[in-house]
Amino acid sequence: MDSALSNLLLIDECLFDEKRVQTFARAIKKSVKVGDIVVDAGTGTGIIALLAAKAGAKKVYAVEWDPEIARVAVQNIRANNFHNTIEVVNTDVREFRLPAGVHADVLVMEMLDTGFIAEQQAGAIIDLKKNSVIRANTIILPERVTFFMTALQYNFDFYGFNLPSIIQARNDGVLPRIKKVMSKDYCYADIDLQKLMSRQFSANVRLKVTQSGILNGIKLSTDIYLSGKVCHATTDMNMPIIIPIPPRQVKRGDIIPLSVEYVMGKGFRDFKIVA
Ligand SMILES: C[S@@+](CC[C@H](N)C(=O)[O-])C[C@H]1O[C@@H](n2cnc3c(N)ncnc32)[C@H](O)[C@@H]1O
Known part of the structure; x- marks a missing residue:
């Protein structure tokens, strides 16, 4: 981990940003199909993984590099009874790999900040591509930034x-x-x-x-x-x-x-x- 932005105090703050959560919720509902494999990069509280599971994903990999935050995500997912669908993986998403032959149908990644200056969004997408987690037909949320x-x-x-x-x-x-x-x-x-x-x-x-x-x-x-x-x-x-x-x-x-x-x-x- 090399970002000061990753800490327990930030992730619950994210939940209070209702406009942010609702925007992701709408996009997930539109993009995730029943039976999809979803990767939630930087899962925090697990909110995005939970939304993807609720939308019908067969399997969600909720990747989180901070061990304390990953523990919170595990608890939240269990408390909401989605532990059979969502697997929390405690690693830097730039090193995350899927089992051989498996690729993500949808990648949801909220490691966003203005200009991609501080967060790892850009590097993580490049590495997920290099590691064959995502392919040309993977839906990436968000798909574009200006x-x-x-x-x-x-x-x-x-x-x-x-x-x-x-x-x-x-x-x-x-x-x-x-x-x-x-x-x-x-x-x-x-x-x-x-x-x-x-x-x-x-x-x-x-x-x-x-x-x-x-x-x-x-x-x-x-x-x-x-x-x-x-x-x-x-x-x-x-x-x-x-x-x-x-x-x-x-x-x-x-x-x-x-x-x-x-x-x-x-x-x-x-x-x-x-x-
Ligand atoms: C802005 S928060 C978003 C949390 C959650 N996805 C949400 O939407 O509420 C970003 C999360 O990504 C995690 N994170 C940042 N960089 C990461 C990386 N390279 N690998 C894995 N997790 C990372 C942080 O620890 C934090 O929990």
């Missing part, structure tokens, strides 16, 4: 100090601190998860300034597509992220070339945004 960036004037003043740090919009107070939205939302990536080949990511965007002011931040946001339906930001899955950049005065009509580069799943260690 990444956006927006120029901002942001209020980084906290308690009288200037503290320009990376901020995730987990708290209600984050987005109201946007002083000016200075560009439209630019789509900088449109990723079909069946076709994802590499964790290395880079993109160039030319942002057109729509409002004069001091440009000091970039908002990153992500839309997630499940069975064709788009899911905008929810409280615990794809919250926007504000990235500080060196402040500069810009005026309406200016073009700001911007490049972003990182390795998906490595967090902000290698993350570079150059404006």
